[in-house]
Amino acid sequence: MALNKPYQDIPGTIIFDAEQSRKGYWLNQFCMSLMKAENRARFKADERAYLDEWAMTEEQKQAVLARDLNWCMRTGGNIYFLAKIGATDGLSFQQMAGSMTGMTEAEYRDMMIKGGRSPEGNRYLGEDGDAQPQHQPQGAAGKNKDR
Amino acid sequence: MAKISASVYTSHVPAIGAAIDLKKTGEAYWQPLFAGYEYSKQWMKDNTPDVIFLVFNDHATAFSLDIIPTFAIGTAAEFTPADEGWGPRPVPKVIGHPELASHIAQSVIQDDFDLTIVNRMDVDHGLTVPLSLMCGEPQAWPCPVIPFAVNVVQYPVPSGRRCFQLGQAIRRAVESFDQDLKVQIWGTGGMSHQLQGARAGLINREWDNAFLDRLIADPAGQAEVSHIDYVREAGSEGIELVMWLIARGAMSDIAGGPAPTLKHRFYHVPASNTAVGHLILENN
Numbered sequence: 001m002a003l004n005k006p007y008q009d010i011p012g013t014i015i016f017d018a019e020q021s022r023k024g025y026w027l028n029q030f031c032m033s034l035m036k037a038e039n040r041a042r043f044k045a046d047e048r049a050y051l052d053e054w055a056m057t058e059e060q061k062q063a064v065l066a067r068d069l070n071w072c073m074r075t076g077g078n079i080y081f082l083a084k085i086g087a088t089d090g091l092s093f094q095q096m097a098g099s100m101t102g103m104t105e106a107e108y109r110d111m112m113i114k115g116g117r118s119p120e121g122n123r124y125l126g127e128d129g130d131a132q133p134q135h136q137p138q139g140a141a142g143k144n145k146d147r
Numbered sequence: 148m149a150k151i152s153a154s155v156y157t158s159h160v161p162a163i164g165a166a167i168d169l170k171k172t173g174e175a176y177w178q179p180l181f182a183g184y185e186y187s188k189q190w191m192k193d194n195t196p197d198v199i200f201l202v203f204n205d206h207a208t209a210f211s212l213d214i215i216p217t218f219a220i221g222t223a224a225e226f227t228p229a230d231e232g233w234g235p236r237p238v239p240k241v242i243g244h245p246e247l248a249s250h251i252a253q254s255v256i257q258d259d260f261d262l263t264i265v266n267r268m269d270v271d272h273g274l275t276v277p278l279s280l281m282c283g284e285p286q287a288w289p290c291p292v293i294p295f296a297v298n299v300v301q302y303p304v305p306s307g308r309r310c311f312q313l314g315q316a317i318r319r320a321v322e323s324f325d326q327d328l329k330v331q332i333w334g335t336g337g338m339s340h341q342l343q344g345a346r347a348g349l350i351n352r353e354w355d356n357a358f359l360d361r362l363i364a365d366p367a368g369q370a371e372v373s374h375i376d377y378v379r380e381a382g383s384e385g386i387e388l389v390m391w392l393i394a395r396g397a398m399s400d401i402a403g404g405p406a407p408t409l410k411h412r413f414y415h416v417p418a419s420n421t422a423v424g425h426l427i428l429e430n431n
Contacts, residue, residue: 083206
């Protein structure tokens, strides 16, 4: 019998369950290695060579090199592990979270100061909130995408 | 006999720790948040316990994907603040209480909760930010701390019901310890926040405040709320709030005692990506 996964109809959200964890095991363990200063230095010196030391898929390596956190998550990354890449790059958690929305850093920060993203229209896929697939990317990037 | 004197609930946002460490608490962005903890710091001085039992979650710091314990109790003599990638926070070492921690582990496991016992664990912002918010910046923390880590990183996390029942077992364990100790239990994490994907930045003020109301007045009812409601309404990381039910379950009223007194309640948006909630409940 299939497992109960009621969380697959939430827009813009990937729940890190056992299946994602299995897919992302080496990606996340690579991230974990960046908690050591000497590993951060080796990664920064030659990212590709450092990634090649890990049993990650080519797609996972490309996602890391592109610093595309949504892509990393789709391939099994977990945000608390991926945050180690951000720390290596000198980014704050807010910069990392914002990067996944398509908004600029200032746009995302302003949204948070104004009370954050509303849950209205963002609870189920198929509604019309700003986190729905049809409204990506958000912010000025989205407004300019058709020009 | 040891007793639980009070429970404290607070968010543990890492940026709050950074704001304290970088001396930014007086900045316009942070000032309203820290103002909400002024009462709490004085309360903590006036009501310093002998031990804090601190429920938190590790954020891929002490536990990688190698080992993922659902409930882990720290029984060591001391715990070092972790380097989470930005360098360790400049805060005091956390002194444990191995005797009480081992006693609680034995009692709770005999009460059917299969804890993982941890004798070596660095503690991350999940544990040190609440201590900073409640105690300020002392040279040493005011009392020993028993770290209790809950898996809320890999789904499924423990249910609210299980957490609430565990809290009740922890109260029984504390009360069967022979030394006269005043123990506080803290539940940390939350409130609404989502750190990932196109829905990052989600905040649900109405849901958060309903959670606070219900945690105070109807915790058994709140314990029946399913994971999916937390995730849908309070964001994928809002699920951390189940940890508050462990602390609430340990209060006397759940075992037929009088209702606790609400000493302080605070809510603020935002701290970085997160809604901050805070309660202090005293046992009567």
